[in-house]
Structures are given as C-alpha cells and as structure tokens.
Amino acid sequence: MTAELIDGKAYAETVRARVRDRVAALHADTGLTPGLAVVLVGQDPASEVYVRSKGRQAVDAGMKSFEHRLPADTAEAELLDLIARLNDDPHVHGILVQLPLPPHLDARAVINAISPTKDVDGFHISNVGMVGTGQDAIVPCTPLGCMIMLRQYHDDFRGKTALVIGHSNIVGKPMARLLLNADCTVMIAHKSSTNIPELARLADIIVVAAGVPGLVRAEWIKPGATVIDVGINRIQRAGKPALVGDVDFDNVRKVAGAITPVPGGVGPMTIACLLVNTLSAFCHQHDLPDLPLLLDEQDPS
Template identity: 45%
Template structure:
C-alpha cells in the first residue's frame, strides 16, 4: 500500500484565502488586522518562522510588524513591551517567536498577552476553552493537525486515535479537540508502556515528540492516517534537512494518508494563525463597539 501524501500547502492556501476575504471586510470597517511579532536573540529557527508568517500575512492582507530584541533583554522588560501592545488598539495580535533565551519564561509571557490578542491560542484561557469546545482562538498547531484529519474521508466520530506526545501546547490540545469530535483517544507519553501496541490499534496516529524516526511502519495499522506534527533538523551527507517524528519512507508504505515534513502540518499552522488574526480583530471590534458605541 502506498499512502496518499497530504498537501498541507494547498489546504493552507484555502484557509488563507478565506482569511483574506474577512481581512478585507474588516479593513473596510476601519479595522485592518495587524500582528506584531516579538523575537529575542538571533536564531535561525525564529527567522524562518518570521519570514513564513510575514509572507502569509501579506497574502491575507494582514499587517505584520516584526520586532527584534537582544538576548540580554529581561523578562520584565519584555513584559512591559507586551503590556504596551495589549493597550495599543492598532495591534490586534501578538506572536512570541520561539526559541527564547533560557532566562525568559515563555509561559509567563504567554499569560501576559491579553486573551483577545492571543492569536497563537496559547494563553491558559485559550487552552482551557478547548475543554468546552470553544475554539474562538484555539492553539494553531493543534487546530491545524486536527483540521487535516477532518479533511480526510474518515468520520472522526468513534474513530480510534492515538496521540503520541502530551505537551501542554500540542499533544493535550489535540487530544481534547479529537474528543470534542467524538473520537476515542489514547494519549501516550514518556512513561507509557507498549506505545507501538497503542499505535497499531489506531485508525489515526498523531505524533508530536521531537524525536526523528520515532514512528516506524511496524507501529501502524495498514491504511491508518499518520499526522506528523514533529519538526527536527538533522544532518545528512547532503547537508541539513527538516524531518518529522516519523520515518516517512517506510511509514508511507503502510499508512493510508501521511503528512510530509516540511509541507504538511506546518503551512496549515501558519494559515490558522492568519485565521486567528482576523477572528481576534473581529472580536476586538465587537468588544469596542459594545463598550463605547452602544452596540452600534
């Protein structure tokens, strides 16, 4: 069996096109969406993310400003920057680029962002809302991975799904989103026994661990969907390349559908960021009108 390779870039273009329509509508109402990106220290990974986000924002008609700060900036100073952006009505979304220096607590910064400007969907309020199926500003990566599954000819209701990885930002939100769709979900983590056995029973496997080659063909049920959320830089004789958490070549011979890395979950994640940007702008517009314009 040869898997169907899921084209994340094509899906991202469709989401981006819909976001562009809404962004234009908001701009006509005087609320042109605008994102501000915060990077600390010079890292190749952050620069790549910023380039991708800037390109997709431009395509969706969303303003994008990238601010770079030295690695010596303190958490308190960065918190002050975020407070200023929270108070600026011209800014509708704040993006914190990763990685950050070890001295800066990313969770504290994420909590400092106003929930209505949390376009990454990583504020504790946004994560917690998933339990109630409230996805107004859900976490982008988790939503992207689940949206890919929903695009397949598989009914999530009653589907057996194994999620490998239980991070607060990806694995756990993916599990809650899937349960909200009616799937039967097993979550595996570092202490789980017989991960391969859990995976082999699943109709769909999601993996987000950060270990290249973790999932192999022997771990998959023939015809299962494999959604690889991992992204790892590895050295090869031809030079560095990006790979996921699955052994793509062997898994593609067993799976029914598989996401490539790059070109799978990644582009859809950035498109979800743009979708969140227009949603956040609309929510702020409605909040403003309700508070200051008598609901008009």
C-alpha cells in the same frame, strides 16, 4: 497500498486565500484592518526565519504586521511592558511572542501577560482551559491545522480511535483535547509510555509530535490509518543535512491510508492558522462575524 499524500502546502494556500478574501471584505465594509504583532527576543536563527515568514504572510493576507525585535539580554520587566502596550494598542489584534525565549525569561509569565483576546498562539492559560472544556477559544495553530486536514479524511470522528504521541503544551495536549471534543476515543503516549506500538496498532488516526526522527514505524500502523507527522528534525543523510519527521515516511506510506510529508505537511498549515487566529481575534474584538472555516465539517476549498 500507498497512502494518499496530505498536501499541507495546498491546504495552507486555500486557507490563506479565504483569510485574504475575508480581510478584504471586512476592510471594504468597515475600513478596519487586522494587525499582528510579533515579538522576537534575541537572534535565534530558526526564530528569525519564522518571524520573517509570519510577517510576510500577514502582509500578503492584507493585514498589518508589527515586528518588535529585542536584544537577548532584555529584562523581563521590559518585555512585559512592551506586551502591556500591545495589549492596549487598538491597531494590534493579535500578539505572538516567538518561542523559545532566552533562559532568564519566564515563558509562562510572558505568555500569560498577553491579553487572552489577542493570544493568537492560543497558549494563554484562559484559552487552554476553554479549549480543554470544549468552549469557544483561540486554538493553538499547529493542532488547529492538523484538525483542518483531518476533517478532509474523516467526516465524522465519532467511533474513531486516535493516538497522540507526545504530550507538550504546544501540540500534544491541545491536539488530544480537540480530538476528544470531536468525540474521538483518544489515547496519549509519551517518552515514559512502554507500549506505544500496541497502542498505535489500534488507532485510526495517529498524530506524532515527539521530536524523535523516524520513531513511528510501518509495523506500528493499522492498515488505512491517517498519519499526521508534526515532527521537524534536522539530521545528516548521506553526508548532507535533511529535514525529516517523526515517522518513517517511506515505509509507513506503504501501510497508511493518508499521511503528511515532512517538509510540506503540517508546517505550512501552522502559519496559515496563525492568520486565521489573527482574523478571528480581530472579528471578536470588533463584534464582527468570524470566518466559518475550521472546526466544523466543511471542506475549506
């Protein structure tokens, strides 16, 4: 048995195309264009790459992209002032502050300063609470991308058992809430869990976001399970740098029914879902119909 490969690049392109078409149609009808503002504090190399990619993809989708780059020693008051101005800017419909922030800045205070209606990362406490209680809200991009892909392999989540490995505020916790909202039986494991292999063998769906290269092994997997690997780890392999996930891909693929690769799995979907969230924020701010795409049971193709 060899698992079906879940091609995140292909799904992301389909999602981006739907967003692009919707943005063009809305502009033709209203003359308005969604705007995404990305704020980068400091010069972290990985963050620089992500910010460039987000801006480029926003423009490719027909949106306006606003980049604000601040020095690493920016005072918190200055950053909060910028966010306040972006909250009030009618041309900006989504605001994203690239994480991680320099250590002297309070990330929670910064995130919660963003208007919940423009919080396209879905990290504001209001959006977190609404997702947790099953209400309509902006969903964090990575869990949203995972749910889109999972929908293609599970028409009905009821009766399915899911294991989320990792309990971060960015991926693990919201992922578990989304699966629970979809009527999965949900288990959460983390670094203090002592029985992860036993839990994994019960799961029809496993989502791994632990940041540990090759953590999940083939003997943990229930035959035919769907495995979503969120991990991105830089390691040395045969003396060369390589990107790997949290799953022992080559061996797990022999047991699972479907699996995401790293790279090329969850990563492309995360930025595609940022565009979805920006479009959704724009539609809500202008009382326009949203793009029916994501947490329903429709195929996005």
